[in-house]
Amino acid sequence: MRAFLVATLVGLIVAVSGPAAIALPPLPTQVIIDSIGDFDCFGHGVPLVPRDPQSPCGTLPGPPIQEIDDSLDTDVTVSCPAPSALTFTHTYTLPAGATILGAVYLMNLGGIEKANFNTTLLLGAIPLPLPETGALGTALIALPLIPPATSILENGQLVVRLNRGSSRGGCDDVFVDFSQLIILLSAP
Numbered sequence: 001m002r003a004f005l006v007a008t009l010v011g012l013i014v015a016v017s018g019p020a021a022i023a024l025p026p027l028p029t030q031v032i033i034d035s036i037g038d039f040d041c042f043g044h045g046v047p048l049v050p051r052d053p054q055s056p057c058g059t060l061p062g063p064p065i066q067e068i069d070d071s072l073d074t075d076v077t078v079s080c081p082a083p084s085a086l087t088f089t090h091t092y093t094l095p096a097g098a099t100i101l102g103a104v105y106l107m108n109l110g111g112i113e114k115a116n117f118n119t120t121l122l123l124g125a126i127p128l129p130l131p132e133t134g135a136l137g138t139a140l141i142a143l144p145l146i147p148p149a150t151s152i153l154e155n156g157q158l159v160v161r162l163n164r165g166s167s168r169g170g171c172d173d174v175f176v177d178f179s180q181l182i183i184l185l186s187a188p
Contacts, residue, residue, distance in 0.1 A: 030098065030185045034090040037074030037178030039108060042138070043067060054131075057108065057138040057177070064110075064175045071178075077111065078164065079173035086162040088179040093156055097188025100153055103145040107160065108177035110138035117165030117172035124152040124159060135173065153183060 040046060041057035043065030051058050066075040073086045088107075094100070105123055112119055114132045121128040123143060131139045145153070152158065160179055164172045 029101070030095065030187055032092050032094075032183040032185065033180065034092050035178060035180045036088045036090070037071045037176065039178050040067075040075070042108075042110065042175055042177045043070070043075045053140070055133075055137070055139050057110075059134070060110065060136040060138065062136070064177075074176050074178060077173050077175050080166070080171040084164050084166065084171070086164075086174070086176060088160045088162075088176075090158040090160070090179070090181040091156065092181070092183065094154070094183075095185065095188055098185040100147070100150040101184045101186055102147075103150055103153055103181065103183045105141075105143045105145065105158075105160070106178070106180040106182070107141045107162075108138065109133075109141065109162065109174060110177075111135060111172065111174040112137075112139070113172055116170075117167055119165040119172045119174060120163045122161045122163070126152065138177070150183075153181075 042060055044057070044060055044062075047056070047058070063077050064075045070076075073088070078086060107121070109121075109130075110133050112130050112133045113135065114130065119130060121130050121141065126149075128141060128143060130141070133139050158181055162174060162176065164174055166172070
């Protein structure tokens, strides 16, 4: 699994950076993975064959099912009058002298109704676009980060904030399956 993640991350870096990234000499690498929640399609179980890479869980048959071992604010519908924001703080230790080569941020979420509410997602201070999923629809957000955008990771903490939109006395009933940060480092 780790080799797959490294290969995927390197592929994303090359795809975003262009051919110049291929000319890099081989570097000893280290991968840091920080996960909040688990990929279980919001408690409904992962399909054997995902239908769509942008929405591997598709439309849920019902609301999320929170299990006793789920992280706070995962696999649960957050609706009015609950707090208007969900915050996921990724904390990790960067080895002294290591260089961040790239990273990927992933979040599996659902319940986003953009037509009715102004729900937003912030990765640090970077706003991320959210798709319209509908009340029980889901989407996998995947954001590759390459230098200089990786500078937001240098302090050992990344705060991700999902701000639920509201209008006319209602609010967006959102849910999150997991929030994950994968960082590729060159070894010191």
